Amino acid sequence: MTGPGTARGGPGRLSGWARDLGLGIRIAATGGRQGRLRTALTAIGVGLGVALLLAAASIPSLLDGRQQRDAARSLTAPDGGHRPVHRSDHSFVHATVDTTFRGDAVGGTLLRPDGPHAPAPPGVATYPGPGRMVVSPALAALLKSPEGALLRGRLPYRTVGTIARDGLLGPGELRYYAGSATLTTANGGHRADHFGPGTAGVPPEPVNPVLRLVVAVAFVVLLLPVAVFIATAARFGGDRRDRRLAALRLVGADRGTTHRIAAGEVLFGAVAGLVVGALLFLAARPFAGSVTIWNVDVFPADVTPSPGLAVLVALAVPVCAVGVTLLALRGVVIEPLGVVRGGAARRRRLWWRVALPPLGLALLLPAMTGGALDDPVHAYQAAAGALLVLLGLAALLPWLVGAVVARLGRGPVSWQLAVRGLQADGGAAARTVGGITVAVAGAIALQMLFGAIQADFTRMTGKDSDRAQLTATATATGRDDARRMADRFAATTGVRQVAATLEAWARRPGPPRDGETFAPITSFSVGDCATLVRLAAVRSCRDGEVFTVLTGDDREQDAYVRRTARPGADVLLGGDDDARGRRWRLPAGTRTVVARPDPHGEKHFGIFATPGAVRSVPLPEMRAQAVIEVDPRLPDAAEYVRNTAARISPMIRIGTVEDTERDKRYTSVRHGVFAAATATMMLIAAGLLVAVLEQLRERKRQLAVLVAFGIRRGTLGWSVLWQTAVPVVLGLALATAGGMGLGAVLLRVVREPVADWWVFAPMSGVGAVVVALVTLVSLPVLWRVMRPDGLRTE
Known part of the structure; x- marks a missing residue:
């Protein structure tokens, strides 16, 4: 009897392979209600992953579009x-x-x-x-x-x-x-005379090597769970497929033929998943503009996959699905009279699973032990090392689940049912939570990395936000501008105190003297006594006095002040030469005091005059600056101040007094990574729900039989919960250990100590919440499959 796939020879063999693949495709497309449902679940699972991969493939065009529009509206010259x-x-x-x-x-x-x-x-x-x-x-x-x-x-x-x-x-x-x-x-x-491109001719700012490494690792951490989930989706319905292949052995199909038929089935599901993923991507794309994650929003038109990356996704997904299926069939013996799974007779090999993480760490070893951190090779090594470590965790989970459930003891009926189900097919449960394991492990490593390096991208400004919270700066056109500005701000809702000054430059008249390259220069400020007391160590002050203010800790700067501001001598206020400067003589009784840091952390030094001392002096163009303290109990106090500034002049610059300042590029990378991580976790949750529903469908008959024999529905519900919870707990434990280990190694690469060993808690909690929500959503389906009609068969 001649069965499928028995042709010999080159062209005949190729045609036989094509016939076997075609038969698998026909079975997947027309294999009855159960076959179509299995194919639909595979397509949905693969489609969810493909949709996210297409979104990731859109990142280059998205960034390019934003950069082009930013450059097109710029009004900055190429030299800055x-x-x-x-x-x-x-x-x-x-x-x-x-x-x-x-x-x-x-x-x-x-x-x-x-x-x-x-x-x-x-x-x-x-x-x-x-x-x-x-x-x-x-x-x-x-x-x-x-x-x-x-x-x-x-x-x-x-x-x-x-x-x-x-x-x-x-x-x-x-x-x-x-x-x-x-x-x-x-x-x-x-x-x-035109807008943009403002960045033309400007060499790009060099990328911080630590940020480059973070981005490379983030791509692996965020996309690997998607790949793991696609591989899991490709194995939906494996039990029923193997029984169908055993039936084909009865009509003469050999082992190779059954493998090619299985490849055809999963190939159809993967291609259908590509179509579903493309449709999901196109359906979600119009809503991209209405979603803001971590302060990142995009135009739908920018979410366009790069052609090369889109082709890569279209080729890689079917190849991955077929490859995973063929590897899975190596552990299954399909005979004409039934299926014997390798899980019972052949233990999972541990050596290659345990070897993957050390191989990943070996790739990170050169970067850990030395070498220039700014070498781009380190970023690729870190990405490859993280990939192997996370793949090792995903591969180790099925073995860990099998080893643990084999030793689980007695318990209530629901517990025994769950343990027996895991002992019979713990690999499927482990594969279901594999994506969660990889995602949580990667998130823990990234959180450790971000937590440790944020100090390098955050600097202490030296400002004191307890003394003042806002500053206002404007060009002064008159000697009373600072006072009027202070009065307007002082009358604003929520403002407690205002200190305002007029500022300009003062220099010594005449050419440079012996040993000088230029005439000494210092700052010149005008403010009332209340302001001066806040800026200098003044014991007594009255309007009409003038002070020489020294830094007290900068000898060179203080020398300039002393040579410029000599009591009884002339200075030039403003201007860059004797003809344009306004000559003014310092009073002979000018006192010398030491500066105090202002709320900005800066010291105002030079010449400080009270308004009465310069009432008859023609002042040059000066800058008016105010330091404003607001009531912290009024949330919108700063907004009222900005409104007052806009009424005074739209050219007034309002700044905030911040104790710390964070690098903008670091902040951008952090927001982008967290936005992508949120999207990945949402995909994992949706995919996990599909996987749980598929498992319930596979076990429908067993559940219905148990109910028919008198097992209570609550007992079965708890058994399903335990059967999900055990792999989840083991997966989260493995993810915690692996993620913290990977994070610690990455911190060695960037030469940073571990900032927080408890970073795993929120990440593991997120993973547990995702699984709990998926289990809760799947309960209605569980009650439905336990009905008596679940005993019906085709």
């Missing part, structure tokens, strides 16, 4: 300064008037065109007229909402248009362009 542009009908004057509203950045630009041909900003059709503005859709929605009422007082412009996508980084960006009739280069504006 403002372009020297002469006035013409193609030029315009601009000024940056960014602000912050309740922690969110609001980008603003004032514009005044010099002529009718001045180019409009990207995403803007025409220039807004004076007193009008065009806003981003997100800002328009905020201004219309009740929460935006406070912000509306800061933007005294009428909205006349919306900024299109070409002018925004993301759909949630808060940005506006406002027209001004008074903006000039003399009052803070800058002239330009």
